[in-house]
Amino acid sequence: MNLQITYGHQEQEPEADVILTFVTEQELQADAETGLALHPQLDDGLRQLYARGVYRAKPEETYVLPTLGLLPSPFVVYIGLSSEITAEKLRLAGAAAARAVQPLKAVHIRVLLPQLLVEGAEQYGTATAAQALSEGLILGTDSRQAIRREAKEGPGLGSVTIIPNDAAGAEIAAAWEEGIRRGQVYAEAVCYARELTNRPGNLLTPEQLAEEAEQLGAELDIECEVLDEWSAAEQGMGGLLGVGQGSSNPPRMIVLHYEGAPDDPTVWGWIGKGITFDTGGISLKKAAGMEEMISDMGGAAAVLGAMRIVGKLRPAVNIVAVIPAAENMPSDRALKPGDVITTMSGRTVEVVNTDAEGRLVLADGLTTAIQRGATHLVDVATLTGAVMVALGDVATGAISNNPELMGKVRDAGERSGEKVWELPSYAPYRKQLDSDAADMKNTGGRLAGTITGGLFIGTFAEERPWVHLDIGGTAWLSRSRGWESKGATGVMVRTLAELTSPSN
Structure with a gap:
């Protein structure tokens, strides 16, 4: 996983292929003069979609809207967000956004942080919010890679820039940067575990x-x-050896x-x-x-x-x-039902089902740890x-x-x-x-x-x-x-x- 997430306007930042922005149902229900802080015509188009019941801005609900030259980026992806924010809801919103972006073949994206996120994060910690959103973006992008003769075409999503709200100060910026760093470390470790298991x-x-x-x-x-x-x-690991003895x-x-x-x-x-x-x-x-x-x-x-x-x-x-x-x-050479083995702890075990093998190796694992x-x-x-x-x-x-x-x-x-x-x-x-x-x-x-x-x-x-x-x-x-x-x-x-x- 090579996705890099950064906070704030970066020098020499590439033009974004997609802009991600969060929206709540309450915002779409508000007076039309209340802007969604993106573009008046795009805001109006989204409200029309809401009025028709096409897009309701429910949590994790996404909608892709072409900008048609109104913005430098060719697409905007709207992500529904609950007005009652939690870390898990942010994690899920980030994953939903990442999956919505993939069909667009985006390489560089920008995420616009709404005031709701800046204010709401104070309830559970700005760094926690940043970590959760970063985890969602990375984990939602990750998928099992097949072993094929020809590699998958296209570079895939490479970078995400999270753009702060105007009200965000230096203290909030530091918390976001720390949370993003932890989120990236956590999510990449999960991707590593997935790759091993797959x-x-x-x-x-x-x-x-x-x-x-x-x-x-x-x-x-x-x-x-x-x-x-x-x-x-030599150390008497009868559980581990018993399970493994049937294999070359x-x-x-x-x-x-x-x-x-x-x-x-x-x-x-x-x-x-x-x-x-x-x-x-x-x-x-x-x-x-x-x-x-x-x-x-x-x-x-x-x-x-x-x-x-x-x-x-x-x-x-x-x-x-x-x-x-x-x-x-x-x-x-394999264990047979009815065999008796001696574990590393000295306890003996009657193996009545060889498909209950995990507990046998874990018995020696616990003793090893102790x-x-x-x-x-x-x-x-x-x-x-x-x-x-x-x-x-x-x-x-x-x-x-x-x-x-x-x-x-x-x-x-x-x-x-x-x-x-x-x-x-x-x-x-x-x-x-x-x-x-x-x-x-x-x-x-x-x-x-x-x-x-x-x-x-x-x-x-x-x-x-x-x-x-x-x-x-x-x-x-x-x-x-x-x-x-x-x-x-x-x-x-x-x-x-x-x-x-x-x-x-």
Whole structure:
């Protein structure tokens, strides 16, 4: 993603191909003498469209109007905006604008800030408004890039200049510039996570995912440790090795170390499920839709994306990011239902379904994070299909053993516009994992599958504050929605990054 967003009139700024301007329904209902601050004839044309019911300026509703020489730019795109502005509404408006611009083949665009935005931003912070709008513009522009013999024609959108209202002073300008910078860093990290998740399984094996993490660490001065199958065996990672043993591509345990507050005893442990392709193993999945199982490393992508933000913004926190990476394949070497494995923690697990493999690698992932000093744990995983039955593709399901940490994660999700819904963790659910053959079994059956899957992972938190985020429904979409793209969404990148903000 090469889109650059700047604030204010820039020297040697290229002529804009498109002007973006926000409009509310109340403005279109106002007296015709009240200008929309663009051009009298264009203003009149838009009001006529409103009177005919063609354009209502509803939130995220866009309309393209040719300027016919009335302005230097050939097109104006109007974006409907609610008079009650929030950061999420701005993020969605930015994404809607970006999508409206794409058919126009625009390279350079200008965004005119209305007085409403300058005044309304004071309710939640000007920098927050700038960050949200910038995120929306970038994320709305981003889409999956196909691997084709011939590259896509055209340069695509390259730059956005946000033009301030006349009332905006130096203090507001500084806040907008800071917000734009953060928004660009956050959004580019989401695009990075999306690209990783969209990458075909033959181009992203566990070893290649480890190489990606090493490159990220080298680029951002973050220590990266990669354990191969032999090192994993020495450390007793029976969960990771068991899942990976059916594939010719051996597993990897990836660990990133970031120390931004050496004197702070708190160390975040972020653990992302990195199943680079999931066939279900011997408990084979149905063929229809299996190609989407390239997304089973969406949790790993979220952690790497969040670490990209951390590496660029350098917050005063400590993080151990862990990615257990493996391919889940059927073969003569693969785990079989009924096998018993010993995890890194020493707990034994009866494998009753080899398609419940993510929790096995995450068990060793949590233990790895704890052994490297993590005090607060958050794992992110495309863990269950059951979470889609409960929450669809709208909200991420959560299980936790600590209300305070759960509250922080929920608040971070609200700031980022990513919905998180906590599910109950009553003791009877945990009993569903009792086994006659081992300490526990890896699935509690169909009933409450998201909850029991989460509670399996929580067993390995060793009483530390822990939150499990099941992105099985939110990591991949069949069609674009708001600022989320078709295919990989990069969900939870920004929520994890928000956990490092001073408010947490």
